[in-house]
Amino acid sequence: MFQWATNPASPRGTLPRWIHGVPFVLSALFFLSAFFSLFAPLPILFVFFRSGRKWAWGVALVNALLVALLAGWVSFFLYTIFVLTLAMAMGECLSRKLSLEKTVGVSLLAVGVVSAIAIGVYSGVHHVKPWVEIQTQASVLVDMVSESIMKGGTGDTALLEVADKAEWKASLLVEFPSALAVFSLILAWINLMALFRFNPGGVRDTLGITPDYFKRWKSPDFLVWPAIVCGALLLLKFGWVSDVALNVFKFLMAIYALHGLSILGFLLDIWGVKGPLRALAVGVAVFLMMPLLLSLGFFDLWFDFRSKFRQS
Secondary structure (H helix, E strand, C coil), X not given: CCCCCCCCCCCCCCCCHHHHHCHHHHHHHHHHCCCCHXXXXXXXXXXXXXXXXXXXXXXXXXHHHHHHHHHCHHXXXXXXXXXXXXXXXXXXXXXXCCCHHHHHHHHHHHHHHHHHHHXXXXXXXXCCCHHHHHHHHHHHHXXXXXXXXXXXXXXXXXXXXXXXXXXXXHHHXXXXXXXXXXXXXXXXXXXHHHHHHHCHHHHHHHHCCCCCHHHHCCXXXXXXXXXXXXXXXXXXXXXXXXXXXXXXXXXXXXXXXXXXXXXXXXXXXXXXXXXXXXXXXXXXXXXXXXXXXXXXXXXXXXXXXXXXXXXX
8 A cells, every 4th residue: 555654665564554544634634724735735746656646546535525524615626726636737747757847837737727617617506607706706805804904903094995995806806817826836836845855756766856956946048038028018008918918927927936946045055054044034035025036036047146156
């Protein structure tokens, strides 16, 4: 069945038998928790590369049913889209030795297709129009956020006017595709990093991935041109064309942020920053210095920051 020993070559039976049942609940528990939800695809990926495709499907389906029983059908749909689909798509792509960029691209495409199917099924069951339902949910979300903001205010001053709420709702609807894509990208990237770090079944060696791969990773060079074009379209304001450009631009900026984090990890290694200080530096860069990360990733095509810092 499962071989969960640290060493893939170690014999079976090195761990208690009850350990073999952990994958059947762990992904659901991660998903339903607040802190570990981003790692929900990881147990499925572990099973995929430890025990094979069939066991991974079994684990994924059992966890999906567990989510449905504990949290309802909406959570089931979300789990199916962002965890089951993403994990199985990444497992299939990596097992075919696709590059990490192609693996993430195909996985995000699978998430988009399954999302469209899930929205169609939900709309058919509840007899609502998909776009109208998305607008309704966006309106509810903005109302909830605005109410919480107003409760934190003092005096009679309105912190959020009606016009502001309407603008929020319009922006949320326009940027919904990019929000879905960026979240899926971050989810895929985090779980890929964890997968190669733990290296279940020797997947890293099979693919020829070195331990420092993510510190040397660079975004594809050709992405700079669609980023420039989309930025220009945002400035020129061409209606729905600019709305599409905004979504593409935000997704590309997320890729460049990952590129910037890769450079930051490389620099922290050179400077010997480890442990809590390293976590603090990454946290400050992500939450307070995002423009710097984006600049590092975007301009690395021309300046090659790693080689310059290595020489210095």
